[in-house]
Amino acid sequence: MNALLETFIERKDELLSATLTHIGISLTALLIAIVITVPLAIWLVNHRKVGEVVLQITSVLQTIPSLALLGLLIPFVGIGSTPALIALVIYALLPIFQNTYVGLSEIDPALEEAATAFGMSRLRRLFKVDLPIAMPIIISGIRSALVLIIGTATLAALVGGGGLGNFILLGIDRNNLALTLIGAIASALLAVIFSGLIRMLQYMKPKWSLGIILTLCLMIVGGTIYEQYQNREETVRIAGKLGSEPDILINMYKELIEEADPNMTVELKSNFGKTSFVFNALKSDEVDIYPEFTGTVLDSLVSVPESLDASQLSPEETYQEADKRLKEQFDMTLLKPMAYQNTYALAVRDDYAKDHQLTTISDLKAISQQVQAGFTLEFIDRDDGYKGIQSLYDLQFGDVASMEPSLRYEAIGNGDIDITDAYSTDSQLEEYHLKLLEDDQQLFASYQGAPLMRQEFYDDHPKIVEALNQLAGQITEEEMAKMNYAVNVEEKDAQEVAHDYLVAHGLVEEGD
Missing domain, CATH: 1.10.3720.10 (MetI-like)
Incomplete structure (x- = not known):
């Protein structure tokens, strides 16, 4: 109460x-x-x-x-x-x-x-x-x-x-x-x-x-x-997908923009929806900016040749390819990405990994029929998700249940499932004592976050572009995981966590 x-x-x-x-x-x-x-x-x-x-x-x-x-x-x-x-x-x-x-x-x-x-x-x-x-x-x-x-x-x-x-x-x-x-x-x-x-x-x-x-x-x-x-005409609208990480990032965007132009009004639309919803909102001019990932662009948002295998591209090549195709197909621009990778991964409990001597995804082959998996619907349907695991690793788990993203962690923590999909910066990895299995066959592509906007908005707002580019090459995986943990587990406000990071790295003044 x-x-x-x-x-x-x-x-x-x-x-x-x-x-x-x-x-x-x-x-x-x-x-x-x-x-x-x-x-x-x-x-x-x-x-x-x-x-x-x-x-x-x-x-x-x-x-x-x-x-x-x-x-x-x-x-x-x-x-x-x-x-x-x-x-x-x-x-x-x-x-x-x-x-x-x-x-x-x-x-x-x-x-x-x-x-x-x-x-x-x-x-x-x-x-x-x-x-x-x-x-x-x-x-x-x-x-x-x-x-x-x-x-x-x-x-x-x-x-x-x-x-x-x-x-x-x-x-x-x-x-x-x-x-x-x-x-x-x-x-x-x-x-x-x-x-x-x-x-x-x-x-x-x-x-x-x-x-x-x-x-x-x-x-x-x-x-x-x-x-x-x-x-409608006086506000820069920044949207974020569901979760703490997008919430932290859009609060950083807001503070950097307002620091660069104190007269600018910024409206945040946190937890706006899943990838397709937010991307469609950007296309239809309902929002102006949102954080997107390079690997997501190539896998879900743009058309790419069948010969292109995103998992074989370097992080820089992934970004260049994503930005190029966004410009060609949607007249959009992806700014330079941050340092950390928030790629897909498979996670198991530490004790489960120890009991079955699991270090890599390939190690699951020996126990695949005994494994009870709980994956998000998106992961189950992705070529670089469970479909890719089945084809590239030749793995077919004994039981696979579809779950909402937040519920899958609770399920694995309670022992209801043995393995789940995760992002490499999720706070729940530490909270539930989970181990990430090494992607030894390189199924998962590079996923670096960066602000996505329409080209017209990019051309009309050079101050905003300059402000947001200060995050290029910033934020390590460890830093992002700690910030997610602060919001999800320690229940700190996303705005406070974002501000503390910007101050610690000299991007805004303490009193701002």
């Missing part, structure tokens, strides 16, 4: 910002869903066959898994709040449409006939008879939709949409239960509060209740759009 309270106090500003973003996304989705479904249901009440078809379509749409839906949307609309918003609208269609359609369909025909007998026009009958009778059911559908939206909106964090999901993802990534609980509790409280507010509207006059819902949604949406418009 003390840890939860301390984390809440320490991150109250971040929590407020994430909560407002969460509310903005949720109410925007609700407003769009209402505008789509309520008029559609009103029209289809008199076209029952078409209405039943639409009802079935909205039911089918709601069965699509949220992760799959986000994945389908990203190629068309990029990442950020847009795919999250579209997904939330899709999930909100069924409860609002169904309740509006059913509420209007089940009005007593005798009431309709009486209203017609009194000479009411169709439009007047709708607003004076039909909607007032059906309004409690319609509001109930809106209430169900909003609760569903608020809960599902946590997934926006997976595609850089922000919100309370950032706390949950960060908590999982850093094995910090307090962060995860804060995100989950805040999301649940929002659902309860807004559910209660909408329930109160069920007992108000229809025109007041619907008017209040629309006005509130419009105010939130308008405020969000205005804020984004105001900040």
Whole structure:
């Protein structure tokens, strides 16, 4: 409980910002869903066959898994709040449409006939008879939709949409239960509060209740759009992938840029998402800079000839090849890399390595069928991951499970698995007493980190380029591992850790 309270106090500003973003996304989705479904249901009440078809379509749409839906949307609309918003609208269609359609369909025909007998026009009958009778059911559908939206909106964090999901993802990534609980509790409280507010509207006059819902949604949406418009042109946006290491690096970038130009405003988007999400955000001008790795560029981001084997390139050759192809294919520039290698590796517990006399990956051949492996999905699917291990080393482990990055370390620490994929600078190597096996067949390519940006941004911001180039050739593997350990295990703030490094190496002044 003390840890939860301390984390809440320490991150109250971040929590407020994430909560407002969460509310903005949720109410925007609700407003769009209402505008789509309520008029559609009103029209289809008199076209029952078409209405039943639409009802079935909205039911089918709601069965699509949220992760799959986000994945389908990203190629068309990029990442950020847009795919999250579209997904939330899709999930909100069924409860609002169904309740509006059913509420209007089940009005007593005798009431309709009486209203017609009194000479009411169709439009007047709708607003004076039909909607007032059906309004409690319609509001109930809106209430169900909003609760569903608020809960599902946590997934926006997976595609850089922000919100309370950032706390949950960060908590999982850093094995910090307090962060995860804060995100989950805040999301649940929002659902309860807004559910209660909408329930109160069920007992108000229809025109007041619907008017209040629309006005509130419009105010939130308008405020969000205005804020984004105001900040869009004045801010350098730096994103980082999931994890402590990108978080440390982007804080270094921020401090170096502000040191070079005190008038520059820098906005950090930490834990923005996985590689494809952040790269797409850079392509679509949603962010300006993010730290990328040379080996990742060649393996995942650019097209390379089949004859090119990145694992056979030197670190300098890997960088040159990555930068060249980024320029040719995406008009992007990768600045000069830092010194350390954050390459893939296979890790086992120290005692397991000792018991089975493991030093290299090839040593696993003798016990491969007994090995229980736990790898990330990305590693399992990569040619320089498990696929490469199978082909180059001729290794097929007895059991291979896919796991989230942060969970695999806990699993190997508990003895649930025997081996996992790792990065050579991960703090968990020390935390869980793990040994890296030597890549004796040279499967893994060189992975040096460097700032990635669009060529246009590079040309327009020479001061920023000069500031970031101060990190070229800096930071050893040992230094990066220690900084990761300070954030993940000692629970120090990434900004503090980044600042301490820059001060210790004379890149910024102590008091900055």
